[in-house]
Amino acid sequence: MGSGWLYHTRPRGRQLISELCIYDVATGAVRVVMEYHGHIEAPNWHQDGYLIVNGGGLLYRVPLVAPLIEQIDTGFAVKLNNDHGFSPDGRTLAISDKTRTEGSCIYILPIEGGEPVRVTENVPSWWHGWSPDGTTICYPAARGGKRKISLYTKPMDGGAEVCVTEDFDHVDGPDYSADGQWLWFNGERDGVVEIWRVRPDGTDLEQMTEDVFVNWFPHPSPCGRHVVYLAYPAGTTGHPGGLDVALCLMPQSGGASREIVKLHGGQGTINVPSWAPDGNAFAFMRFRD
Numbered sequence: 001m002g003s004g005w006l007y008h009t010r011p012r013g014r015q016l017i018s019e020l021c022i023y024d025v026a027t028g029a030v031r032v033v034m035e036y037h038g039h040i041e042a043p044n045w046h047q048d049g050y051l052i053v054n055g056g057g058l059l060y061r062v063p064l065v066a067p068l069i070e071q072i073d074t075g076f077a078v079k080l081n082n083d084h085g086f087s088p089d090g091r092t093l094a095i096s097d098k099t100r101t102e103g104s105c106i107y108i109l110p111i112e113g114g115e116p117v118r119v120t121e122n123v124p125s126w127w128h129g130w131s132p133d134g135t136t137i138c139y140p141a142a143r144g145g146k147r148k149i150s151l152y153t154k155p156m157d158g159g160a161e162v163c164v165t166e167d168f169d170h171v172d173g174p175d176y177s178a179d180g181q182w183l184w185f186n187g188e189r190d191g192v193v194e195i196w197r198v199r200p201d202g203t204d205l206e207q208m209t210e211d212v213f214v215n216w217f218p219h220p221s222p223c224g225r226h227v228v229y230l231a232y233p234a235g236t237t238g239h240p241g242g243l244d245v246a247l248c249l250m251p252q253s254g255g256a257s258r259e260i261v262k263l264h265g266g267q268g269t270i271n272v273p274s275w276a277p278d279g280n281a282f283a284f285m286r287f288r289d
Contacts, residue, residue: 019286020051020062023247023261025226026280030261033283034067041268042082043283045276046111047090051283054082059095073113076100082271083126086111088134094119094127106139120154120161128272129175129183132222136200138164138174138183151185153200164202172239173217175273176200177252178224184208186216186229195229208254213246217270220252223279227252230270231259241267247284264288 020034020043033051040055043062051062052072057079059072074080077097081104084095093111096104103124107116125141135156140149143163151171154161164183165171170193174185182197195209195218209215214232216239221227231246232239243266250257263269263286274283 015289017288018055019288020053020067020283021286022276022281022283024281025249028260033064034062034069036069039268039287040069041285042084042271043274043285044085044272045274045283046086047277051274052084052086052093053285054080054084059084059093074109075113075115077107077116081126082268083128083139085127085130085272087130088132094130094137096126098123103142106137119156122161125152128173131176131200132178132180138176138200140172140174140185151183151198153183164200165198165205167205173219173271175219177220178222178279182220184218184220184227186218193232195227206254208250209257215248217272219270219273219275219282221275221279221282222277224252225279226250228260228270228275228282229257230266232266239267239271241265241287245269 016039018036018040019032022031040053044052049064053060059074061070077099079099080095080097091111092108095107098104101123104126105123106120106125106127107118109116125139127139129138136153138153141152142149149170150166151164151174152161168187170188172186174183184197187196193214195215196207198205212234214236216230218227218229227250231248245266246259247261248257249260265286268285270284
């Protein structure tokens with residue numbers, strides 16, 4: 001049991017173990033930062049050298065130099081899901097919570113923690129990405145009482161939200177490219193889920209993968225070189241947890257992808273942006289009993 005691991009006393013019986021991991025792009029090595037007896041998921045990587053994860057409706061900070069789990073004060077918001085992340089300047093935290101609403105609502109709060117300020121007037125809305133210039137967020141949302149999930153953006157100065165694309169049965173996992181010129185997302189048509197990208201104004205829609213897998217949650221690296229995404233087995237419906245899945249890497253300019261990690265996980269593995277600021281590594285979760 002080396003340093004940098006967190007161990008909890010295990011009760012009798014089987015219990016999920018969450019492994020918070022880092023993948024090094026140059027070497028292909030996987031390092032386990034922390035082992036947690038319980039369920040945590042969806043890491044983000046802050047520029048000041050710590051990760052953020054969620055679990056049980058709450059949010060936690062995990063310093064990389066001394067990986068102990070520390071709860072973040074999110075005020076009244078205690079029903080958080082795993083759609084959270086940082087502003088480009090690292091000063092603001094976006095969360096998705098339904099403590100005061102019937103569906104998920106996006107809020108922001110100071111990175112140190114504090115009382116959330118509501119961002120999206122309509123629900124459900126799930127935060128997923130922030131434009132590199134800090135002016136706009138992107139998110140999947142359902143509107144008009146329908147369960148169809150489409151891609152939206154909203155300016156952070158309080159302007160109205162904009163539907164970027166509705167031409168899908170389901171959209172999820174949007175995230176901005178490093179230059180802000182593209183929105184990457186997973187889109188479903190007729191039961192087939194692939195990775196796509198589109199301009200923030202809704203033009204130049206382009207399919208980026210075409211294979212037998214069910215592909216979710218693309219995340220462009222901040223260095224502009226890579227996109228990592230989650231590949232489910234063929235026939236998977238939705239984005240469940242508890243499956244044998246793979247992480248794949250492809251050029252941000254487009255082109256062939258390659259499988260880099262096989263793991264047990266899915267939901268919670270890389271739902272939100274988790275790249276290191278230099279783009280040389282990313283964080284992810286894997287799970288075992």
